[in-house]
Amino acid sequence: MFEQLGLIGCGLMGGSFALALKKAGLVKRVVGYSKSPSTTDRARQLGVIDVEAPSALLAVAGADIVMVAVPVSATEATLKSIRHLVTPQMLIMDVGSTKSDVVQAARRALRDQVGSFVPAHPITGREVSGVEHADAELYSGRQIILTPTERTLTLQLQRAEEVWTALGCRVTSMSPESHDEAFAAVSHLPHLLAFSLVNSITSQPQADTFLSLAGPGFRDFTRIAASDPKMWRDVLLANRDELLAQSKLFQQALHSFETAIRNDNAQALEDMLTLSSETRAHWRMGAQRKKSP
Amino acid sequence: MFEQLGLIGCGLMGGSFALALKKAGLVKRVVGYSKSPSTTDRARQLGVIDVEAPSALLAVAGADIVMVAVPVSATEATLKSIRHLVTPQMLIMDVGSTKSDVVQAARRALRDQVGSFVPAHPITGREVSGVEHADAELYSGRQIILTPTERTLTLQLQRAEEVWTALGCRVTSMSPESHDEAFAAVSHLPHLLAFSLVNSITSQPQADTFLSLAGPGFRDFTRIAASDPKMWRDVLLANRDELLAQSKLFQQALHSFETAIRNDNAQALEDMLTLSSETRAHWRMGAQRKKSP
Known part of the structure; x- marks a missing residue:
């Protein structure tokens, strides 16, 4: 049980984390900050946060758990801005889709306090963004990858595992490098291909006709092409x-x-x-691969 | 209202068409034939067809509507085998994903009876195949593309439009060439990319780890990679x-x-x-493209 969550970045991912913690009865109070004051305001109106903070640093003041849910390129500046209030008793996590760059940013920004930081990547998301779509169930039943380093405090790593497990997640740990290699293959590349296909169609004179004829296969294949451009700009560059x-x-x-x-x-x-059809037909999300008989 | 449907190919697409016609009360009797006797038998057990025919020709005997739901490469041989029973009073359709090759096959196979043939492509499908997955609702609410030629009988074209409309479909007509150009972009290429991505991952030593980490984005992007290999072999070669x-x-x-x-x-x-995100976020299946404001 935590006293206070300091939420930095009140978007889809951060807002959903706050709602999930509240729903599970794991936190008494959520103090939130977003770069855009209107987002912070909206998060309070929606009950995602209880108190608006005027800065990231003030969102952390008094917090025993901190969630940094910002585009990965903003991780270093965000952690730098809160460093003076970070203590070994505090659990700090992120939800970034890349981990090597986040770990390096945390090392530079937090220096001797980097042990409080447990890098986390929940394998979930939506093609929509914004606090309006925050959902207490976004993480439920999903896989969470933690990428601790040799400097991560054992206490905080344990607490991180406990929090996500309490939210109904399955927790896996691996190195930041193994994480980034795997997610380049199963997430970042599929996004890049979906973005490329949509732009390839859009560039053709018959784009409107083509798009009016597209069916369920196109719908599912390109769902991720509607993802947030700024977030994906950062992910594609970081990895x-x-x-x-x-x-x-x-x-x-x-x-x-x-x-x-x-x-x-x-x-x-x-x-x-x-080969492709059998591989995909036997695949189950979150399961070890089953070989065909 | 039809007296008898001759169904050639009792798989997902053909079986679903038979079930939909029956459910809508549009046909009294379904006589079915599949290349594999066990499929025909299973179709009868499941109530998809009423009578098993021992050949495609006998499935057509007495039929006033014929559905040829076979892999597109089998279209010509199938139409040749039934040609002697085709009359101008008979409506013959297919459900192939490519149309130029099907129209050419029909011209060669049916010759002076080609006017009875109305080439059709329902924009639907499943990543599963087989009569076990036949579903009376598979076509409901979907778009159907008809690609008539100058030789198609007006009467049969009208009847084709009426049948699909009665099944809850929106009917669009275009040339076989325009059809194949558009579906190369919005269907055949996405399938090819999904197949390629799965095989690219499978070829790597860490494939099992990668696949165990993949999440909802991968799931939706690769859903179509589980599609039927023989059907897609034909489609990719035909177009x-x-x-x-x-x-x-x-x-x-x-x-x-x-x-x-x-x-x-x-x-x-x-x-x-x-560009990609806005295009995809504004796209709605089956709708004319909306420009962003």
Whole structure:
């Protein structure tokens, strides 16, 4: 049980965390701050936070748990601005989609207090953003990846695991580097491909006709292309090397398909399609992979 | 109201059409044939068809409406096998995802009876296949594209429009060539990209770890990668030229993103992401495109 959550960034992710903590009875009071005063105001009106703070530092004053839910490129400046109030008794977390850059930013910003910081990535999200879409159930049943370093305090890592578990999440730990490699493949690249497909269609003179004919396959494939541009600008830049490496592997796979299609090689094409179809049909979110019999 | 539906291909699409016609009270009797006798048998057990026919020709005997729901590469042989029983009073349709090749196959197979054939593409589908998944509601509320030619009989075109409208569909007509161009962009290419992404991940040593971490974005982006390999082998080959042209445009869009990421050009990246995000956020399935204000 926490006395006070200091919430920095009252958007979809931060707001949902505050609502979830409240619903689970894990916090008495939420003090919130957003860069935009109208967002902070709206968060209070919606009951996502109890008290508006005029700065990130004042949102942290008196808090025993702090959630930094800002675009990853703002992590370093945000942590710097609160450093003077950080104590070893305080649990600080983020929800960023990249972790190597966040860990480096935390090291630079928090210095000897970096042990209080437990980097976290909840595997959830929405294609909508903003505190209006904050949802106490956003994290329920989801996977949370924690990427502690050798300097992370054991006490705070345990508390982080307890909080997320209490919110109905399954907690996994790994290194920041392994995290970024995996999420380049299963999240950042799919986003990049969905963004690229939409822009490729938009660039054509028949875009309006094409889009009026698109069906459920297009709808689901491109859902993530509606994601927040500023957040994804930061993610794609922060995980550049892993992302470009995954994109290269993807283009090799695409070229294999194109070669089979161009050569009218039905058997090779069917073999590749069968591999993909069976892999995806056996995949279950959050489960270890099942091999086909 | 039809007396008898001759259903050739008792899979997801054909079976769902039979169930929908029955539910709407539009047909008295369904006679079905599938290449695999066990499929035909299963379709009868499930009540999708009333009578099993031992051949495609016998499924058509006595029918006033015929649905050919086979992989597009089997269209020509199927139509040839029923040609002797086709009359100008008969409405014949397909549900293939490509239309230029189907129209050419119908011309070759049906010759002077080609006027009875109304090529149709319902914009629906499932990542699962087989008669077990047949669903009377599969077509409800969906768009149907008809691609009649100058030889299509007006009477049969009108009846086709009436049938689909009675099933709750919105009917659009266009040329086979325009159809194939549009669906290369909004359906065939997204499928190809989803297949490629899954195979790209599978080819890596850490595939199992990566897949165990994937979340809702990956789930929706790759849903169509579980689609039927044989059906998609045919579609990708049948619409090869348009598909490869769309893939080229896509790769240009992807390279623009990669260049901005590689050059750390945050503004260019954000501009491209904003275009994509706004386009997708304003898109509604089956609606004319709304411009952002």
